[in-house]
Amino acid sequence: NAGVTQTPKFRVLKTGQSMTLLCAQDMNHEYMYWYRQDPGMGLRLIHYSVGEGTTAKGEVPDGYNVSRLKKQNFLLGLESAAPSQTSVYFCASSYPGQASQNTEAFFGQGTRLTVV
Amino acid sequence: AQTVTQSQPEMSVQEAETVTLSCTYDTSENNYYLFWYKQPPSRQMILVIRQEAYKQQNATENRFSVNFQKAAKSFSLKISDSQLGDTAMYFCAFTEISGTYKYIFGTGTRLKVLA
Numbered sequence: 001n002a003g004v005t006q007t008p009k010f011r012v013l014k015t016g017q018s019m020t021l022l023c024a025q026d027m028n029h030e031y032m033y034w035y036r037q038d039p040g041m042g043l044r045l046i047h048y049s050v051g052e053g054t055t056a057k058g059e060v061p062d063g064y065n066v067s068r069l070k071k072q073n074f075l076l077g078l079e080s081a082a083p084s085q086t087s088v089y090f091c092a093s094s095y096p097g098q099a100s101q102n103t104e105a106f107f108g109q110g111t112r113l114t115v116v
Numbered sequence: 117a118q119t120v121t122q123s124q125p126e127m128s129v130q131e132a133e134t135v136t137l138s139c140t141y142d143t144s145e146n147n148y149y150l151f152w153y154k155q156p157p158s159r160q161m162i163l164v165i166r167q168e169a170y171k172q173q174n175a176t177e178n179r180f181s182v183n184f185q186k187a188a189k190s191f192s193l194k195i196s197d198s199q200l201g202d203t204a205m206y207f208c209a210f211t212e213i214s215g216t217y218k219y220i221f222g223t224g225t226r227l228k229v230l231a
Contacts, residue, residue: 031217033218033219035221040125040223041223042120042122042207042221042222042223042224043207043221044221045218045219045220048216048218050216050217056216058218088159090161092161092219094217094219103149103166103168103211104149104151104163104166105161105209105211105219107160107161109158109159109160110159110160
């Protein structure tokens, strides 16, 4: 089982460039999430989706956009990268409602993004 | 808004000893789940243990156990017989059962197991 797969694993961008991070899950999960991890700040929710065609803002959405055109994919876009967006990005998915089973979020391996 | 607080940025423990990591949370919900995740240097997020708020019995998974105090909104992780492979960042996380099912994370505790 592949689980949650993120592409790419590493990327260096110049300020002002754009890019898209791809997240794919093969567990038929309804919910998907994008987090960023910064030293001393834990994981902070950027955007999330509760199903195909839906998206919602999380705690730190500014500078990012997302799309969920297919249930298995959740894309995170940076239209004009800034040094403050240097971080490790994690995608996760979950399938709530399965009482006491699979209630946790399943994570991808992360993407280290550096904006110079 | 729900919050999760981990007040110990770093901890260390001797191999084979026991260590307890602290976590407190704030919520007005009655039904929710709590988790501990481990993040080793590989960066992968690995579920260690989960606790359902409606269960009074503390969850255990081999050497890992929790002390869940619902009234105090406390959820600590005890690691017994610590091993070098336990060296990692540990995150406490919370999610409500109803609604948006967002996972809220603490800032993490970096644990180092010493040989």
